[in-house]
Amino acid sequence: MRIAVLAGDGIGPEVTAEALRVLDALALPQVELVHADVGGVAYHRHGHPLPAATLAAARDSDAVLFGAVGDPTCDALERHLRPEQAILGLRSELGLFANLRPAKVFAGLEHTSALKPEIAGAIDLLIVRELNGDVYFGEKGTRKLADGRRQGWDMMSYAEDEVERIAHVAFRAAQGRQGRLCSVDKANVLETSQLWRDVVIEVAAQYPDVALSHMYVDNAAMQLVRQPGQFDVIVTGNLFGDILSDQASMCVGSIGLLASASLGARTTAHGTFGLYEPIHGSAPDIAGKGLANPMATILSLAMLLRHSLGLEDHARRVERAVAAALADCILGGDLGGTHGTRAIGDAVLERLS
Ligand SMILES: NC(=O)C1=CN([C@@H]2O[C@H](COP(=O)(O)OP(=O)(O)OC[C@H]3O[C@@H](n4cnc5c(N)ncnc54)[C@H](O)[C@@H]3O)[C@@H](O)[C@H]2O)C=CC1
Ligand SMILES: CC(C)CC(=O)C(=O)O
Ligand SMILES: [Mg+2]
Numbered sequence: 005m006r007i008a009v010l011a012g013d014g015i016g017p018e019v020t021a022e023a024l025r026v027l028d029a030l031a032l033p034q035v036e037l038v039h040a041d042v043g044g045v046a047y048h049r050h051g052h053p054l055p056a057a058t059l060a061a062a063r064d065s066d067a068v069l070f071g072a073v074g075d076p077t078c079d080a081l082e083r084h085l086r087p088e089q090a091i092l093g094l095r096s097e098l099g100l101f102a103n104l105r106p107a108k109v110f111a112g113l114e115h116t117s118a119l120k121p122e123i124a125g126a127i128d129l130l131i132v133r134e135l136n137g138d139v140y141f142g143e144k145g146t147r148k149l150a151d152g153r154r155q156g157w158d159m160m161s162y163a164e165d166e167v168e169r170i171a172h173v174a175f176r177a178a179q180g181r182q183g184r185l186c187s188v189d190k191a192n193v194l195e196t197s198q199l200w201r202d203v204v205i206e207v208a209a210q211y212p213d214v215a216l217s218h219m220y221v222d223n224a225a226m227q228l229v230r231q232p233g234q235f236d237v238i239v240t241g242n243l244f245g246d247i248l249s250d251q252a253s254m255c256v257g258s259i260g261l262l263a264s265a266s267l268g269a270r271t272t273a274h275g276t277f278g279l280y281e282p283i284h285g286s287a288p289d290i291a292g293k294g295l296a297n298p299m300a301t302i303l304s305l306a307m308l309l310r311h312s313l314g315l316e317d318h319a320r321r322v323e324r325a326v327a328a329a330l331a332d333c334i335l336g337g338d339l340g341g342t343h344g345t346r347a348i349g350d351a352v353l354e355r356l357s
Pocket of ligand 3: 247283
């Protein structure tokens with residue numbers, strides 16, 4: 005089993021290092037690691053944020069463990085050379101269209117949420133975000149209007165097969181959970197969303213055991229704060245899912261806690277090929293200071309063990325260790341605590357057995 009490790013920029017290498025210490029402690033003899041440059045670091049070393057060798061390393065693996073990309077020194081570059089293009093490129097080149105972002109309050113952490121403890125305590129939801137379409141991948145540009153003003157534009161679109169395949173992922177996920185799926189869109193305004201809604205309703209006919217509801221994204225943002233316990237599985241497009249998942253992280257307690265799996269159709273010997281990353285970015289404001297919370301990346305590793313390597317027992321072991329560390333008040337600065345990146349990694353390692 006081969007894992008491509010793409011640590012990337014900013015806090016990416018710091019949080020990835022802790023996840024790799026956890027992986028090392030699991031002592032899985034069959035796992036081989038391949039490291040490759042991605043993002044700003046790859047641009048500086050190789051002239052491109054997603055070098056061909058990095059893409060090949062990802063392709064030749066069973067799974068990718070990804071840190072984060074984003075480097076302020078690259079802000080002035082043309083868009084196709086910016087570090088963020090690397091993660092978009094990996095997602096599209098590898099056909100990773102389904103992004104799973106679970107959000108659950110850990111026992112004992114209810115008080116660290118931005119919400120009242122009794123509201124936060126009810127959070128146990130999964131955001132299924134479409135990852136290969138929407139405005140992120142539509143045609144875009146900046147043009148001069150007839151009156152001389154500059155106009156930026158990004159095309160929002162979804163083809164019905166793109167909606168169908170993510171809807172199937174979401175319905176199946178709901179079947180394995182509480183059987184409730186909420187499709188989030190903006191169908192009162194957007195054609196793209198109306199098509200999205202129509203297709204989700206068509207797919208629903210194949211899942212009579214799942215209760216489907218629809219919600220406009222502005223209301224969903226509000227409901228996530230008002231009563232997040234009402235959600236089981238949320239399925240939504242790329243842009244809305246990106247925003248709602250950062251919001252959900254604060255309902256849980258911190259963006260340093262939310263993991264993700266990006267999956268497609270390709271299978272491995274023991275599961276599904278996927279890319280696993282924390283939902284946060286490279287956090288330049290705290291990079292290099294040993295302050296980043298590595299738990300989201302460690303939990304992403306657990307998802308990798310589960311979905312791509314078929315190692316459910318090891319995945320649970322890692323998740324239990326993170327939960328135990330949190331229950332023992334091992335909290336990073338993002339959660340109001342004083343533990344740094346390494347100390348959090350140590351605490352998880354101590355609780356692995
Ligand atoms: N998948 C990826 O690689 C992503 C990359 N980015 C990129 O990252 C760069 C920074 O973006 P931002 O908007 O600042 O988002 P960000 O997620 O990097 O940071 C937002 C805020 O959360 C904090 N934070 C993030 N992760 C944390 C952690 N593990 N522990 C403690 N605090 C944490 C940061 O310090 C910052 O104050 C940009 O270049 C952006 O494009 C942003 C999101 C995802
Ligand atoms: C470069 C961004 C699209 C990455 C991001 O914010 C995300 O996937 O959550
Ligand atoms: Mg995001």
